[in-house]
Amino acid sequence: MIHKRWFQVIAAAILISLLILLLHKIQFFFDPILTYIGAVAVPLIGGGILFYISRPILKLLEKYRIPRISAILIIFLFYIFIGFLITRFIAPIAQEQFTKLVNNIPEMAEMLGETITYWHQNQDIIPSQFNGTIESVTQNLQTYLQNASKIIINVISQLIGFIFALVLIPFFLFFMLKDGDKLVPFVKQFLNKRAAKSFEKLAHSVDYTLNAFILGQMTVSIVVGLLLLIGYMIIDLNYALTLSLFAMVMNVIPFVGPFLAVVPAILVGLFQDPILAVWVVVITIIAQQLEGNFVSPNVMGKALNIHPLTIITLILAAGSLAGFLGLLFAIPAYAVVKAITSHFYNEWLERKAETDHK
Secondary structure, three states, rough: HHHHHHHHHHHHHHHHHHHHHHHHHHHHHHHHHHHHHHHHHHHHHHHHHHHHHHHHHHHHHOOOOOOOOHHHHHHHHHHHHHHHHHHHHHHHHHHHHHHHOOOOOOOHHHHHHHHHHHHOOOOOOOOHHHHHHHHHHOOOHHHHHHHHHHHHHHHHHHHHHHOEEEEEEEHHHHHHHHHHHHHHHHHHHOOOHHHHHHHHHHHHHHHHHHHHHHHHHHHHHHHHHHHHHHHHOOOOOOHHHHHHHHHHOOOOOOOOOHHHHHHHHHOOOOOOOHHHHHHHHHHHHHHHHHHHHHHHHHHHOOOOOHHHHHHHHHHHHHHHHHHHEEEEEEEHHHHHHHHHHHHHHHHHHHHHHHHHHH
């Protein structure tokens, strides 16, 4: 009976349940470990992201026979220069536009409520059963928009708090760039030949997955943000820089990010001139089409190969459990777990085939 498929599935489910119960009972043992991981998570993740962004530049500089330490210092100077440009020219304009946008939310809500009320009183398409719902939404519209603005401010506050936690990132980044290629050889020396080969293959798979996601999402977000900024400036949309920066951040979230990014721009367009809301939708569609047909295929390709329904499920779960940071890291974490699982599954298939052959 132990060779029956159904028995193996039931036994595995029982063992997993017992393991979860055991881990729950000894949670106190893992608390100090989790505290330590939480303390180093921000600089480790931030340094890792910058590592994948910086590695192509490092390889290019080394190609021209620049010593590694000198190349790393050049990269740091480049980041300092970029930070100076953002602080000097972009941040003040974005802050001014964001402040004006937040201050105009009550007026925007009132105007939008009047528009909905006027349309509702002069239409006969929607059944009367929905009148109560529409009136309730109209009366509470300002509250809804203020709650939405609080969510946006909360996201920005989390980002600011995240930025203040980045003090150690330069140190992590320096040693990752300096000694990153020594990790795999260091681990391999403690393994036998077969295990060393398997670990090298696994490390390459995880590295490829992270590289594809990080560089891909960063490139996609920057390109989409620039396209939207150009489009918003062409139609003379208010708060163009702030809205395009918000879209750039939201596009880091796969699949659902673009939908979240366009909502504030549409609301601003409706308030400024209703026809602008239509143009915002048109510009967003054009930007997403250019990104989907030219940028993503060339930058990310089929590296992740995750079904959209899986992405939506992961984002909903991660957003509920970990907030905005969960939205950012759910997909790459899943992609890494998927790569590791696929690797060990393929290893098991290879060993099974060898056993059957013998």
